[in-house]
Amino acid sequence: MNSVLGRRTRILAATTATAGLLLVAGCSSGGGGQSSAKGVPLVKAGQVTTCTHLPYPPFQSEINGKVQGFDVALIDLVAGNLGVKQAIVDTPFENFKTGAFLNSGQCDLAAAGMTITPERKKNVDFSDPYFDATQAVLVDKKSGVNSLADVKAKGKKLGAQAQTTGEDYVRKHGYDPVSFESSDAVLNGLRTGQVQAVIIDYPVVQGWLKDKANADAFKVVDNLNTGEQYGFTVKKGNTKLLAEINKAIKQAKADGTYKKLYEKWIGPYPASAATASPSAS
Numbered sequence: 310m311n312s313v314l315g316r317r318t319r320i321l322a323a324t325t326a327t328a329g330l331l332l333v334a335g336c337s338s339g340g341g342g343q344s345s346a347k348g349v350p351l352v353k354a355g356q357v358t359t360c361t362h363l364p365y366p367p368f369q370s371e372i373n374g375k376v377q378g379f380d381v382a383l384i385d386l387v388a389g390n391l392g393v394k395q396a397i398v399d400t401p402f403e404n405f406k407t408g409a410f411l412n413s414g415q416c417d418l419a420a421a422g423m424t425i426t427p428e429r430k431k432n433v434d435f436s437d438p439y440f441d442a443t444q445a446v447l448v449d450k451k452s453g454v455n456s457l458a459d460v461k462a463k464g465k466k467l468g469a470q471a472q473t474t475g476e477d478y479v480r481k482h483g484y485d486p487v488s489f490e491s492s493d494a495v496l497n498g499l500r501t502g503q504v505q506a507v508i509i510d511y512p513v514v515q516g517w518l519k520d521k522a523n524a525d526a527f528k529v530v531d532n533l534n535t536g537e538q539y540g541f542t543v544k545k546g547n548t549k550l551l552a553e554i555n556k557a558i559k560q561a562k563a564d565g566t567y568k569k570l571y572e573k574w575i576g577p578y579p580a581s582a583a584t585a586s587p588s589a590s
Contacts, residue, residue: 346391349549352414357388357395360416362402365492367516367574368422368539369397379574380420383439384541386557386566403472408432411544418543418550422510424474425540434545436554438538444475445511446531447496452505457531460484460506468504470495475508478535499527508533515576 344354352358361380364370369378376397388395404410405419406429424442425435448454452465460467461484469476469486479486487504489495492513499507500523511532518524543550561567571578 346393349391349553350417350547351391351393352417353396356393357384357391357418358398358416359384359395360398360400360405360410360419361421362405362491363399365422365513367512369420379440379570380422380541382570382574383558383561383567384418384420384554386561387554390553390557405429405542406432406472408542408544411542411547417547418541418554420541422539423542424537426474429542432545433542434547434551435540435542436551437558438540439558440512440539442537442539443511444478444508444533444535444537445514445529446506446508446533447499447514447517447527448506448530449499449502450526450528454506455530457482457506457508457533459530465505466503468495468498468507470509474535474537475510478533479508506530512575 344351346355359381361369361376363376365378367378368380369376371377376399381395381397385395398410398416400410400416402421405421405423410416411419411433419433422440422442423429425438429435446457446460448460453463454460454465457479459465467479467484467486468489469479470492471488471490476486476488486508487498489498492509495507495509496513496517498504511529514529518527518529541554543554558567561570568578
């Protein structure tokens with residue numbers, strides 16, 4: 310995922326595990342801890358305020374006027390445990406890497422399909438990993454590209470989402486990708502011929518290829534296991550909320566909720582996903 314510079318922050322409806330919630334006013338701009346639920350500090354009373362970056366299906370995207378997805382559903386569990394609702398704020402992705410919106414008290418946590426990295430850990434505290442991710446290389450079937458190496462060998466253009474681990478990966482391996490501002494823009498760049506191949510998180514590709522027209526024209530030629538894991542983030546030192554997030558992830562995996570949500574939003578449930586994740590903190 311990436312940042313859309315200058316994009317106006319929007320507050321959107323979130324489909325929650327308990328009920329729908331629509332905010333029509335801005336989030337609190339004060340520091341965290343002004344309110345609390347069961348001893349957990351919250352930036353605004355009665356809700357867990359989640360920063361995300363849209364769209365990023367199947368983790369979060371606006372469907373029928375409401376923000377839904379795998380990330381949204383998992384944080385709904387946290388909100389439910391605290392007896393509050395979840396509110397979603399759409400923000401530039403770069404703020405998640407710096408922790409700016411957490412530090413300024415605009416959000417309690419960030420949920421944006423974000424890979425846990427040592428660099429990002431300097432600015433935010435990560436939850437336990439909740440998803441193992443791989444990078445897919447998706448190509449136009451007419452391009453003659455059958456691997457990531459083919460992109461360079463055959464002089465084809467490669468697309469990637471700006472400021473993501475996928476873009477970092479190909480740059481480190483000697484590629485000069487065309488940068489796009491969102492996952493939708495990456496895929497549209499492939500569809501319209503701006504690039505002949507893209508590197509993007511595999512779950513995003515899975516959802517995109519469910520459309521028969523896309524599956525007829527495009528294919529995955531590489532699935533790169535880069536060892537990436539997604540985590541939710543909180544402001545550094547917010548141990549109480551972090552503990553609640555980790556508890557919700559653990560409970561969901563133990564009682565089968567995680568499996569149901571995975572199958573609903575991601576696809577077939579791999580046995581490896583059921584194993585307990587090591588702490589990321």
